Amino acid sequence: MTIQTRSHAGYLDPILVKHQHNPNNLLQILIEAQQHYGHIHTDAIAHLSEQLQFPRSKIEGVVGFYSFLYLKPQGEYRVLFSDNITDRMLGNMDLMERMCAQLWVESGKVSEDGLLSINTTSCTGMCDQGPALLVNNIAINHLSPERVNAISELIRERVPVSSWPAEFFAIQDNIRRKDILLDSHFQPGSALSVLFRSGAQRGLDEIKASRLRGRGGAGFSTGMKWEFCRDAVGDAHYVVCNADEGEPGTFKDRVLLNGYADMVFEGMTACARIIGAKKGFLYLRGEYVYLREHLQAVLQRRRQQSLLGQCILGNDDFSFDIEIHLGAGAYICGEESALIESLEGKRGTPRNRPPFPVTNGYLDQPTVVNNVETFAAASLILLNDGAWYAGIGTATSSGTKILSVSGDCQRPGLYEYPFGVTVAEVLEDCGARNTQAVQISGPSGMCISQAEFGRRIAFDDIPTAGAFMIFDQRRDMFEVARNFVRFFAHESCGFCTPCRVGTSLLSNMMDKLANGHGSPYDFSEIEKLNVILQSTSHCGLGHSACNPVLDTIKKFRSAYEKRMIHEDFVPAFDLDFALTQARQMTGRDDSSAHLERLNEPR
Amino acid sequence: MNPDKQTFTLDGKTIPFCNGQTIIQAAMDAGEYIPHLCFNPEFKPHGSCKLCTVKADGRTTASCTQFAQDGMVVESNTKEINDERRVLLQMLFVEGNHFCPSCEKSGNCQLQATAYELNMMSPHFDQFFPDRPLDASHPEYFLDLNRCILCSLCVRASRDVDGKNVFALSGRGIKSHVIVNAQSGQLGDTDFAGDDKAAQVCPVGVILKKRVGFSVPIGKRSFDEQPISATPHPVVKEA
Ligand SMILES: Cc1cc2nc3c(=O)[nH]c(=O)nc-3n(C[C@H](O)[C@H](O)[C@H](O)COP(=O)(O)O)c2cc1C
Ligand code: SF4
Ligand code: SF4
Ligand code: FES
Numbered sequence: 033m034t035i036q037t038r039s040h041a042g043y044l045d046p047i048l049v050k051h052q053h054n055p056n057n058l059l060q061i062l063i064e065a066q067q068h069y070g071h072i073h074t075d076a077i078a079h080l081s082e083q084l085q086f087p088r089s090k091i092e093g094v095v096g097f098y099s100f101l102y103l104k105p106q107g108e109y110r111v112l113f114s115d116n117i118t119d120r121m122l123g124n125m126d127l128m129e130r131m132c133a134q135l136w137v138e139s140g141k142v143s144e145d146g147l148l149s150i151n152t153t154s155c156t157g158m159c160d161q162g163p164a165l166l167v168n169n170i171a172i173n174h175l176s177p178e179r180v181n182a183i184s185e186l187i188r189e190r191v192p193v194s195s196w197p198a199e200f201f202a203i204q205d206n207i208r209r210k211d212i213l214l215d216s217h218f219q220p221g222s223a224l225s226v227l228f229r230s231g232a233q234r235g236l237d238e239i240k241a242s243r244l245r246g247r248g249g250a251g252f253s254t255g256m257k258w259e260f261c262r263d264a265v266g267d268a269h270y271v272v273c274n275a276d277e278g279e280p281g282t283f284k285d286r287v288l289l290n291g292y293a294d295m296v297f298e299g300m301t302a303c304a305r306i307i308g309a310k311k312g313f314l315y316l317r318g319e320y321v322y323l324r325e326h327l328q329a330v331l332q333r334r335r336q337q338s339l340l341g342q343c344i345l346g347n348d349d350f351s352f353d354i355e356i357h358l359g360a361g362a363y364i365c366g367e368e369s370a371l372i373e374s375l376e377g378k379r380g381t382p383r384n385r386p387p388f389p390v391t392n393g394y395l396d397q398p399t400v401v402n403n404v405e406t407f408a409a410a411s412l413i414l415l416n417d418g419a420w421y422a423g424i425g426t427a428t429s430s431g432t433k434i435l436s437v438s439g440d441c442q443r444p445g446l447y448e449y450p451f452g453v454t455v456a457e458v459l460e461d462c463g464a465r466n467t468q469a470v471q472i473s474g475p476s477g478m479c480i481s482q483a484e485f486g487r488r489i490a491f492d493d494i495p496t497a498g499a500f501m502i503f504d505q506r507r508d509m510f511e512v513a514r515n516f517v518r519f520f521a522h523e524s525c526g527f528c529t530p531c532r533v534g535t536s537l538l539s540n541m542m543d544k545l546a547n548g549h550g551s552p553y554d555f556s557e558i559e560k561l562n563v564i565l566q567s568t569s570h571c572g573l574g575h576s577a578c579n580p581v582l583d584t585i586k587k588f589r590s591a592y593e594k595r596m597i598h599e600d601f602v603p604a605f606d607l608d609f610a611l612t613q614a615r616q617m618t619g620r621d622d623s624s625a626h627l628e629r630l631n632e633p634r
Numbered sequence: 635m636n637p638d639k640q641t642f643t644l645d646g647k648t649i650p651f652c653n654g655q656t657i658i659q660a661a662m663d664a665g666e667y668i669p670h671l672c673f674n675p676e677f678k679p680h681g682s683c684k685l686c687t688v689k690a691d692g693r694t695t696a697s698c699t700q701f702a703q704d705g706m707v708v709e710s711n712t713k714e715i716n717d718e719r720r721v722l723l724q725m726l727f728v729e730g731n732h733f734c735p736s737c738e739k740s741g742n743c744q745l746q747a748t749a750y751e752l753n754m755m756s757p758h759f760d761q762f763f764p765d766r767p768l769d770a771s772h773p774e775y776f777l778d779l780n781r782c783i784l785c786s787l788c789v790r791a792s793r794d795v796d797g798k799n800v801f802a803l804s805g806r807g808i809k810s811h812v813i814v815n816a817q818s819g820q821l822g823d824t825d826f827a828g829d830d831k832a833a834q835v836c837p838v839g840v841i842l843k844k845r846v847g848f849s850v851p852i853g854k855r856s857f858d859e860q861p862i863s864a865t866p867h868p869v870v871k872e873a
Contacts, residue, residue, distance in 0.1 A: 077817070088815050088816070089799050089801065089814060090799060093803050097805070097812070098806075099806075362806070379806075384699045411677075427650055471773070521806065523805055524806070524807040524808070525807065526810035528681075528682050529682065529685075529722050529726060530722060530725070533726070533728070533812065537760075540760065560721065567694040569684075570682070570684070572680065
């Protein structure tokens with residue numbers, strides 16, 4: 033051990049022991065290691081590399097992938113403003129500027145005294161109570177100028193975050209409409225008791241009979257997924273609950289984990305019984321780290337109740353336990369194969385598929401990955417029965433769906449409806465007025481205009497993972513699309529050429545239009561990028577990255593036409609703008625320090 | 635079914651294949667060219683550059699990772715697909731800093747040769763002009779990451795053949811980049827050696843041997859003499 037690494041051994045070794053010196057736990061080790069310095073010290077990487085006998089380059093590669101892991105020193109207070117479009121509509125940018133001005137720091141940089149850094153981050157899943165931010169990864173919502181003043185003051189006074197007023201950290205569930213799931217008053221163990229009485233095969237039959245389809249977006253049959261996985265040969269089977277909930281505008285999994293964790297864990301345990309798994313994981317997005325303690329407590333209670341652990345409810349042949357793994361700021365880790373890579377401690381790059389996780393998942397073993405809501409629904413189905421569930425909703429889409437409603441309405445929050453509900457009904461219930469558009473299922477989903485408000489939430493009409501963001505007539509749909517495109521460019525994993533480069537090109541193009549250099553030529557360029565992204569991208573992120581732009585061009589063309597001020601192609605490059613730095617350096621801003629505006633509209 | 639008799643068609647030509655072969659592997663064995671950059675027959679396919687995109691039974695897919703199936707109908711050399719490939723190449727060109735006339739790899743570079751092959755006349759998009767470092771710390775080799783296309787062949791070669799992990803990917807999205815296995819971040823502080831497989835696999839001009847520049851004159855290099863489609867992979871004249 034060298035001198036440099038020895039100083040890090042003190043805090044790292046207990047973390048390594050806790051994680052059995054297993055490189056598969058590298059991401060969890062790094063998240064915990066970072067607590068010490070606020071970044072992963074270069075000597076700490078040397079120590080980890082030595083102790084794990086794992087190449088330093090790979091460790092750095094993992095740190096470099098995740099937004100919430102840092103190779104360089106950060107501020108003692110790391111402030112990240114959530115930058116979903118709903119936060120923007122609630123004025124997050126003004127609030128961020130305000131804080132920057134109050135604390136004398138430029139966004140994106142660390143203050144000179146190392147006290148703080150301020151930046152933006154992708155949607156933190158608090159759209160019903162924004163604008164929101166994270167301070168040292170802990171969520172604070174309902175930002176107002178007064179709250180920002182108070183936070184600036186606390187930072188200036190160097191008050192530890194743990195001593196900040198508790199009301200800053202209050203998070204509401206905002207459940208507005210309950211149906212069979214949210215109103216179920218579920219008793220821990222009740223679904224498992226039914227399952228043990230009827231047997232695993234019968235349980236699977238009920239799930240299949242219910243026609244339950246995955247709630248994470250793709251809508252694959254849950255019964256079939258479990259059956260494929262059960263029938264796949266492997267040394268071990270695994271159950272994974274996808275609580276990455278990164279799609280901007282989605283926050284229902286947060287509420288389910290807060291108030292309905294037993295239903296989720298029981299669904300996972302039932303799945304384990306059916307497919308023959310001994311181990312499960314809950315992959316919790318880093319933004320929801322504040323939920324971890326509560327979830328650990330629920331798991332602990334369930335162990336005491338014999339609902340987890342050895343010989344569950346007295347069944348000698350059934351042991352199962354659940355571990356919580358944290359994410360660290362990477363939307364792509366919601367994609368199931370990237371999630372599995374991340375669970376294995378790696379960079380969250382989507383795998384080549386096939387093979388699919390049901391045969392080759394965690395550690396290359398058969399693995400079920402389901403959304404939080406899917407597991408909760410499975411508990412409900414086992415407790416009642418499949419036919420009952422199949423009778424609710426529509427022919428293609430059985431049961432209910434929980435929507436995360438945000439944006440321009442009086443009552444944002446969670447709304448549970450039987451499938452088949454129309455967009456208009458939801459708008460009515462949440463008190464939306466003068467609605468121009470609704471973005472359903474997040475940036476990856478669809479933008480619905482007024483003419484389509486009679487359409488239904490269902491897999492064969494408007495499928496959704498849950499997001500329901502409302503924009504009234506005041507909103508500029510071009511800016512909505514621009515925000516979403518920026519999101520995709522920021523979250524692209526970078527594995528494949530079309531998405532790595534294409535999402536940045538698209539984002540630059542939208543900026544070009546916003547800066548007044550647009551012409552119809554740019555439409556055809558956007559169209560061209562769309563074709564490439566859709567057909568050649570490696571995963572769903574790239575496939576859907578153009579959706580927001582294409583939808584809004586089609587439905588809100590006037591928002592774009594305002595920007596098409598030139599008839600012919602105009603370069604994005606702005607000569608006068610390029611002189612900004614020179615002007616700053618010389619402290620000049622007089623007219624002769626400016627070029628004649630060459631690209632001025634004719 | 636006789637497993638030896640399995641075939642698919644590639645642009646109408648019958649291509650035999652064995653179980654477990656991907657489309658591009660079988661096509662190469664049959665002497666057919668499908669454009670590719672991150673694929674190298676000596677390594678496990680990666681599937682990231684997407685240059686090898688084809689239509690297999692009407693579905694767009696990467697031919698280096700898509701397993702061949704009996705009776706499959708594969709389209710590759712069509713206007714539609716080549717148009718898409720050209721856009722992917724343009725993306726790679728604008729993403730990095732590629733000044734071919736001053737690059738030692740010119741004429742031996744697969745990116746450049748593929749661009750010629752597909753008649754790419756200009757980079758089309760606005761250049762990103764990224765700020766990427768040059769690493770000359772190693773006594774025998776230097777790294778010019780301006781030209782990196784993130785194919786990860788060096789990563790795979792060092793890990794799977796050399797057993798060293800000299801190279802790895804870091805960053806995410808457009809900020810993805812290759813790093814080396816040293817606390818200083820310098821190649822000279824790694825155990826990289828000239829006879830590593832990783833020293834030979836870079837399809838572009840990133841990992842270059844020092845002091846041999848231009849010993850084969852431009853005009854006499856691999857792809858100057860014949861197009862990449864006629865050059866059996868991976869025979870590239872050593873500088
Ligand atoms: C880019 C991308 C992001 C995703 N994010 C999530 C997510 O945050 N949560 C989720 O449950 N599924 C997400 N998915 C879908 C998962 O890949 C997977 O289909 C799902 O977890 C399966 O569970 P289900 O069948 O219960 O829906 C995402 C997919 C893609 C392509
Ligand atoms: S489409 Fe985007 S997110 Fe998906 S693998 Fe490619 S670069 Fe990564
Ligand atoms: S350095 Fe060369 S081999 Fe390595 S990823 Fe970049 S282009 Fe590929
Ligand atoms: S050669 Fe197939 S994706 Fe690169």
